[in-house]
Amino acid sequence: MAELNSHPQNSDKKVRAKKAALRVDLTAMVDLAFLLITFFMLTTTLSKPRAMKITMPVGESSPVPQSRTLTICLGKDNHAVWYLGQLTNPSVAATVTNFSRDGLRREIAKARNKVRTETGKDMIVVIKPAETSVYDNLVNTIDEMSIGNIEQYAIARIDKADIDMMKAKSVY
Numbered sequence: 167m168a169e170l171n172s173h174p175q176n177s178d179k180k181v182r183a184k185k186a187a188l189r190v191d192l193t194a195m196v197d198l199a200f201l202l203i204t205f206f207m208l209t210t211t212l213s214k215p216r217a218m219k220i221t222m223p224v225g226e227s228s229p230v231p232q233s234r235t236l237t238i239c240l241g242k243d244n245h246a247v248w249y250l251g252q253l254t255n256p257s258v259a260a261t262v263t264n265f266s267r268d269g270l271r272r273e274i275a276k277a278r279n280k281v282r283t284e285t286g287k288d289m290i291v292v293i294k295p296a297e298t299s300v301y302d303n304l305v306n307t308i309d310e311m312s313i314g315n316i317e318q319y320a321i322a323r324i325d326k327a328d329i330d331m332m333k334a335k336s337v338y
Contacts (some may be wrong), residue, residue, distance in 0.1 A: 231285075236278075236291045237292045293320065
C-alpha cells in the first residue's frame with residue numbers, strides 16, 4: 167500500500183500534546199494513474215503509413231508528343247541520365263545528373279520551364295529504371311515528380327538504345 171507519512175516538526179519552545187502522524191493513502195491515485203495510462207495507450211492512434219497515389223493507365227497507351235517529353239533513365243551509383251525529346255534527335259542532349267538537391271530537381275525545373283515556354287503546355291516525364299538502378303532512386307524520382315507538381319509521368323521499360331547511351335556515359 168502506498169502511503170505518504172508526515173511527521174510534525176519538533177520545536178523546543180512549547181510542549182504540546184502529541185498529534186497523531188498524518189497518513190494519506192495513495193493507493194487510489196496510483197490505480198487511477200495506471201488506468202489513465204492504459205486508457206490512453208489503447209485509444210491513441212499511431213501514425214499510419216502514407217503511400218503516394220499513382221494512377222496507372224488502362225489499356226493501350228497513346229502516343230506521347232516528343233516535344234513535351236522528358237526521359238529520365240536511372241542508372242548505377244545514384245546517377246541518372248535525362249534528355250528532352252527523342253534520343254536520336256533531342257532538343258536537350260543526354261545529361262548525367264545525381265539525386266542531390268541541386269541535381270535532378272533543378273534539371274527537372276529547367277526542363278519544365280523550357281517546355282512551357284516552347285509549347286505552352288505541361289511536361290510529360292517518362293521514368294526508365296535500368297537493371298543496375300536501385301529501388302530507392304525510383305522512389306526519389308517519383309517524389310521529385312510530386313515536389314515539382316509534374317502531373318503526367320509514367321514508369322516504362324528501358325530500351326536498348328537507352329542502355330547503349332547509358333553505357334557510353336558510364337552510368338549503366
